Amino acid sequence: MIETRALTKTFGLQPVLRGVDLTIARGERVALMGPNGAGKTTLLRIIATLARASFGAVRVAGHSLPHEAEQVRRRLGVIAHHPLLYGDLTAEENLRFYARMYGLADDGAHLGRLLERVGLAARRRDLVRTFSRGMQQRLAIARGLLHSPDVLLLDEPYTGLDPAGAQLLDEVVRAATARGCTILMTTHDLEHGFALAQRAVILVRGKIVFSARADEMTPAEFARHYEQHTGARP
Amino acid sequence: MLQSDRALRTLNVVTGLLLLAATGMVFLYAPLERTMGAVQRVFYFHVAAAWVGLAAFLVTFVVGLLYLRTGNPRWDRIGHASVEIGLVYTVMGAASGSIWARPAWNTWWTWDPRLITYTVMALIYVAYLMLRQGLEDPNRRARFAAIYGIVGFISVPITFFSIRIWRTIHPVVVGGSGDAAQGSFAMTSPMLQTMLFSVVTFTVVYICLLANRVRLEELSERVEHLKARLLSA
Amino acid sequence: MNSTPAPDLSSPPEAAHAPEQPALAAAGPLASYWRSVLAILWKDLAAEFRSKELISAMLVFSLLVVLIFNFALQLDRVARENVAAGVLWVTAVFSGTLGLNRSLALEKDRGSLDGLLLTPVDRSALYFGKMLGNWFFMLIVQAIILPVFAVLYNLPMLTPLLLVFVVLGTLGYAGVGTLLASMAVHSRSRDVMLPILLLPVALPVLVAAVQGSGGVLEKRAWDEISLWFNVLAVYDVIFIAVAYMAFDYVVEE
Numbered sequence: 223m224i225e226t227r228a229l230t231k232t233f234g235l236q237p238v239l240r241g242v243d244l245t246i247a248r249g250e251r252v253a254l255m256g257p258n259g260a261g262k263t264t265l266l267r268i269i270a271t272l273a274r275a276s277f278g279a280v281r282v283a284g285h286s287l288p289h290e291a292e293q294v295r296r297r298l299g300v301i302a303h304h305p306l307l308y309g310d311l312t313a314e315e316n317l318r319f320y321a322r323m324y325g326l327a328d329d330g331a332h333l334g335r336l337l338e339r340v341g342l343a344a345r346r347r348d349l350v351r352t353f354s355r356g357m358q359q360r361l362a363i364a365r366g367l368l369h370s371p372d373v374l375l376l377d378e379p380y381t382g383l384d385p386a387g388a389q390l391l392d393e394v395v396r397a398a399t400a401r402g403c404t405i406l407m408t409t410h411d412l413e414h415g416f417a418l419a420q421r422a423v424i425l426v427r428g429k430i431v432f433s434a435r436a437d438e439m440t441p442a443e444f445a446r447h448y449e450q451h452t453g454a455r456p
Numbered sequence: 457m458l459q460s461d462r463a464l465r466t467l468n469v470v471t472g473l474l475l476l477a478a479t480g481m482v483f484l485y486a487p488l489e490r491t492m493g494a495v496q497r498v499f500y501f502h503v504a505a506a507w508v509g510l511a512a513f514l515v516t517f518v519v520g521l522l523y524l525r526t527g528n529p530r531w532d533r534i535g536h537a538s539v540e541i542g543l544v545y546t547v548m549g550a551a552s553g554s555i556w557a558r559p560a561w562n563t564w565w566t567w568d569p570r571l572i573t574y575t576v577m578a579l580i581y582v583a584y585l586m587l588r589q590g591l592e593d594p595n596r597r598a599r600f601a602a603i604y605g606i607v608g609f610i611s612v613p614i615t616f617f618s619i620r621i622w623r624t625i626h627p628v629v630v631g632g633s634g635d636a637a638q639g640s641f642a643m644t645s646p647m648l649q650t651m652l653f654s655v656v657t658f659t660v661v662y663i664c665l666l667a668n669r670v671r672l673e674e675l676s677e678r679v680e681h682l683k684a685r686l687l688s689a
Numbered sequence: 690m691n692s693t694p695a696p697d698l699s700s701p702p703e704a705a706h707a708p709e710q711p712a713l714a715a716a717g718p719l720a721s722y723w724r725s726v727l728a729i730l731w732k733d734l735a736a737e738f739r740s741k742e743l744i745s746a747m748l749v750f751s752l753l754v755v756l757i758f759n760f761a762l763q764l765d766r767v768a769r770e771n772v773a774a775g776v777l778w779v780t781a782v783f784s785g786t787l788g789l790n791r792s793l794a795l796e797k798d799r800g801s802l803d804g805l806l807l808t809p810v811d812r813s814a815l816y817f818g819k820m821l822g823n824w825f826f827m828l829i830v831q832a833i834i835l836p837v838f839a840v841l842y843n844l845p846m847l848t849p850l851l852l853v854f855v856v857l858g859t860l861g862y863a864g865v866g867t868l869l870a871s872m873a874v875h876s877r878s879r880d881v882m883l884p885i886l887l888l889p890v891a892l893p894v895l896v897a898a899v900q901g902s903g904g905v906l907e908k909r910a911w912d913e914i915s916l917w918f919n920v921l922a923v924y925d926v927i928f929i930a931v932a933y934m935a936f937d938y939v940v941e942e
Contacts, residue, residue, distance in 0.1 A: 234594030235681050272806055273942040288941075295809035306804030310736035322728035323808035325721050327712040349739070365804070370711060524938050580889045587886060590876030596942070600872045603935045604886065607865065610931060611890045618893040618920050621900070 223248045223373055223404035224269060229278035231264055231428075238264045240428040241278070251395065251405045253419035255412060257452050261428040262408040266377050269406065270300050283372050296324070299371030301391075303381040305362040309351035313342050313361050316350055317368060324369040336364040340390060355382040363394060374398055376407035380414070392418060412448060416441050424451050464667055471664040478650075478657040486650040495559050498552045500651050504658035506549035506574070512542030512662060513581060517609035520602035530670075532598035535605055536588065537669035539581045541662055546578045569619040576615055580608040725810040729818025733792070734825065743791050747784040747830045754780045755834070755841065766843075773842050774903035778858065778895055780834065782888070785827045785862050789870040790883050792823055797874045806940055816867060816936040820929075823870075824863035831855050844906055850914075851905045857921040858898035861928060862891055868932035871939050897921045 229242040238261045246252050254262050267273040269282055271291040280287040283297045300306075307316050317333045326332070337343045340360040350358060359382045366374065376395075380388050395418060399405055409415035416422050416436060422444060424432040431451045434444060482500045489496035515538040523531035553571070554564045565571065584604050591597040714721065737743055758776045762768065796802040796819075805815055835855070839846035866887050873883040901917030 235677065235684050267942070270807060272803055292809050292811075295807060298807070300803075300807055302800070302803070304800030304803065306801050306807075307799070308732065308736055308801055309799065310740045311732065315732075315735060319728055319732045320804070320808065321711075322714075323725055323805070323810055325714055325724070325809065327714040329712055332711045368711070524935075576889045576892055583885045583889060587872070587876060587882065590878055590882055592877070596875060599938050599941075600875070603872065603938055604869075606935065607868070607928070607931055608890055610927065611893065614893045614920070614924055614927070615896075618896045618924075621916060 223250070223283060224406060225279075225281040226265075226269070226275075227279040229265070229268065229280060230276050231261070231268060231273070232276050238428055239268075239275075242425070242428070242430055244423065244430060246404055246406060248404055249399050249402045250421065251399050251419045252407070253415035253422045254406060254408045254425060255410075255415060255422060255448065256425035260425045262425055263377060265425065266375050266406070266408060270298060270375050271295055296369070297372040299366040299369065299374045300377070301362055301366040301374070301379045302377040303379065305350075305358040306365065307350050307358060307361060310349060312347050312349055313337060313353075314346040316361065317364060320365050320368055326369060336367060339367075339394075340364045341386075356384040356387045359383045360387050360390065363391060367394065367398075372403055374403055374405045376405065376409075378408055378410065380409060380411060412445055413441050416444050424448060426452055460671075464671060467660075467664050467667060471660050474657045474660050478654050481650045481653055486647050487644060489647075492559060495556060498556050500654040501658070502549055502552035502556060503651055504654040505545045505552060507655055508658040508662050509542050509545030509549055510577075511659070512538045512545060513577065513605075513609055513612070515666075516542070516581075516584075516605040520605040523598060523602040524606075529594075529598060532601065533670050533673045534666065535601060537666050537673065539584050539605070540669065541665045543578060543581050543585075545658070545662070546574065546581075550574065550578075569616060572619050573612065573616040577608075577612050580611070584608060722811060722814050725808070725814045726818045726821065729805070729815065730821045730825070733819070733822035737822075737826065743788050744826055744829055746791070747788045747826065748833060750787055751780045751784045751830055751834050752837065754783055755838065759841075769842050770844065770906070773838070773844050774899045774906055776842075777834075777838060777846075777902065778899045781827065781831060781855075781859060781898075782862065782891070782895060784830055785823075785859065785866060786884050786887060788826050788830075789823055789863070789866040789887075790873070790880060792819065792826070793867070793870040793874045794879065802940075812937045812940055813933050815940070816871075816932060819871075820863055820867040820932070823867050824860055827859040827863055828856070831859065846906075848905060851902055853918070854898055854901045854905065854921070857918070857925060858894055858901075861894040861921060861925040864925060864929040864932055865891055868935060868939065871936070893920060893924050897924065 224244065224246040226242050226244045229239055229244075230237065231239040242261075242265060244265075254265065256262055264273065268275050268280060268287070271282075271287060271294050274288050282294045285293045287294060308319070311319065314333060314337065317336065318328070321328070321333065334343065334346075337346050340363050342357065342360055342364070345353070345357070350361065353361065359379070363379075374395075379391060383391060395405055395407075407415070407419070419436060421433065421435050423430055424447070432447055434447065439447075478500075482497050486497065486500065488494065516535045519531040519535040519538070522528070523535065550571075557566065558564055584601060587604055588597055588601050591600060714724070755776060758764070758772075758779070759769075762772060764772065796805065806812075835846045835851075838844070866883075869886045869890070870883050873879045873886055876882045897917045897920040901914050901921065904914035904917065
């Protein structure tokens with residue numbers, strides 16, 4: 223579902239990604255971890271069609287980037303630590319706007335179900351500006367799921383979420399993979415990320431240095447590996 | 457590398473000789489103009505600087521298109537260098553024009569379409585350099601600079617024609633002059649030869665400066681690259 | 690940009706699947722293009738009519754400029770009539786810059802620009818959506834300023850021909866301004882960057898609009914002002930076409 227080969231990205235002369243080979247099968251949940259500046263966000267942005275690779279090949283949902291970006295965007299959802307919402311629109315208006323941008327039919331019931339799902343049905347007509355950080359993040363989850371994407375990218379999605387919101391996101395992530403959605407997420411929370419994902423990958427200075435399946439080792443063992451590769455306590 | 461070094465050195469020498477020859481032609485070969493006298497001699501370098509300045513911005517326009525098409529950073533370096541040199545030529549053109557205009561029009565500056573257009577054009581390329589300076593990401597800087605170089609150059613003729621509708625007093629030297637033009641003069645053939653030679657010389661000077669500037673930029677990027685390699689090793 | 694797709698990863702596109710796939714709007718490619726343009730326009734208008742941040746700032750600024758010109762140029766009645774068109778357009782251009790800056794900065798600061806770029810919409814549709822919004826805001830400000838201007842300067846400002854110049858002039862300004870503002874928001878000193886980038890490029894709009902509207906106010910014959918109409922029309926067509934083609938390169942990374 224997601225495949226990168228020899229993926230390289232440089233900002234000027236500064237290499238950020240240095241030959242990343244990553245293959246994620248359909249319906250797999252993968253956590254991408256690493257210290258700050260390892261290139262996690264850059265990798266996600268390239269897969270999300272927001273940035274272009276300097277060299278290498280990227281395929282998402284069977285389409286190669288950057289040439290088939292529009293087909294990829296149709297099947298891709300992103301939940302980031304920026305909510306990507308408009309403060310001066312209501313929750314419902316935000317979703318309706320994005321629904322139109324994704325070419326979905328105006329379907330109030332669909333939006334209603336989504337708002338219900340993230341627990342914002344009661345505040346559907348309130349301006350997003352008045353929402354707390356956690357509520358905005360919940361709405362961002364609804365925005366990411368709006369078009370039932372086949373690939374879901376999560377960039378530090380737990381930032382700003384309250385415990386109930388974090389639990390909701392866990393459920394959403396599990397339900398999504400249950401219906402065949404592929405998930406790639408970055409997180410700082412080693413333990414949580416390892417528990418939620420089926421596979422964890424460690425990126426250090428633009429290279430994948432370690433990869434382990436969740437059923438292969440205990441979280442404590444994984445933390446030891448992480449420390450070994452990054453030289454830092456998680 | 458060595459080959460191109462030798463070519464560049466040859467170009468530098470040729471440029472220097474041409475510049476000497478052109479100066480000699482202006483002062484020794486071209487005849488004294490009857491009404492304006494010696495100050496008219498500034499005209500040869502004025503026309504050359506003005507034309508080559510415009511050509512430099514045309515180069516930026518063309519390499520901007522090439523950069524957007526290919527993404528090759530070399531086009532960006534050429535575009536950037538061409539703007540810097542073009543601005544120097546523009547200032548030279550304006551200064552020499554002023555020196556000529558003082559006796560001819562009895563003023564250093566006049567609100568003539570060509571002068572306004574030239575000034576606005578210079579401001580566009582000053583803005584181009586400021587835009588570059590304000591952008592951190594080198595890829596984005598190159599892209600935005602290419603776009604602005606294209607948009608800016610397209611606006612120049614429209615600016616010219618929209619201002620031209622106010623009457624011009626700038627003499628049209630090539631291709632006859634309008635009634636309103638003041639200070640125009642008939643060119644004898646030594647004058648024309650001197651002018652053409654100056655234009656050719658200034659073009660070669662431009663190419664020489666451009667080649668040196670691009671090479672300097674490439675070398676400094678190589679240094680940065682080596683430094684980065686050394687630090688990451 | 691420099692992507693050279695190295696090894697080919699040929700695998701057939703996986704089929705779409707989902708128990709609860711939301712219905713797609715039945716529309717042809719052109720209809721769905723304009724649907725996204727209108728969605729962006731609607732989004733900007735809805736947000737603006739709620740906060741009124743942008744238009745109120747543009748309006749207050751415009752009124753201040755009109756007043757300051759009156760004092761700065763020590764306008765008596767005759768002088769006012771002579772410079773009316775100039776003051777009107779300087780007002781429009783400055784307040785327009787304010788609006789353009791804000792409209793694009795809003796997208797960038799809240800990160801919602803990424804949200805727009807993630808949608809499967811042609812990049813030029815994003816440009817047209819934002820451009821139409823910016824144009825519309827400039828027109829609204831003009832719609833309020835013109836009557837005020839007519840009263841303060843005692844001039845007939847609401848003639849159809851003058852409105853034609855207002856519509857064409859603001860269109861050209863918003864057209865090239867939206868492109869340049871979307872670049873300026875990425876620069877370090879973006880608030881001062883936009884006027885520096887935009888004003889020299891948009892000078893023909895200012896010249897033609899001032900001359901054209903001045904001609905209308907002085908009740909000149911159409912023959913004399915049609916030239917300015919043509920300049921504006923040509924400028925609008927050329928620069929909107931250039932912006933349409935260049936916008937892709939502004940937003941791609």
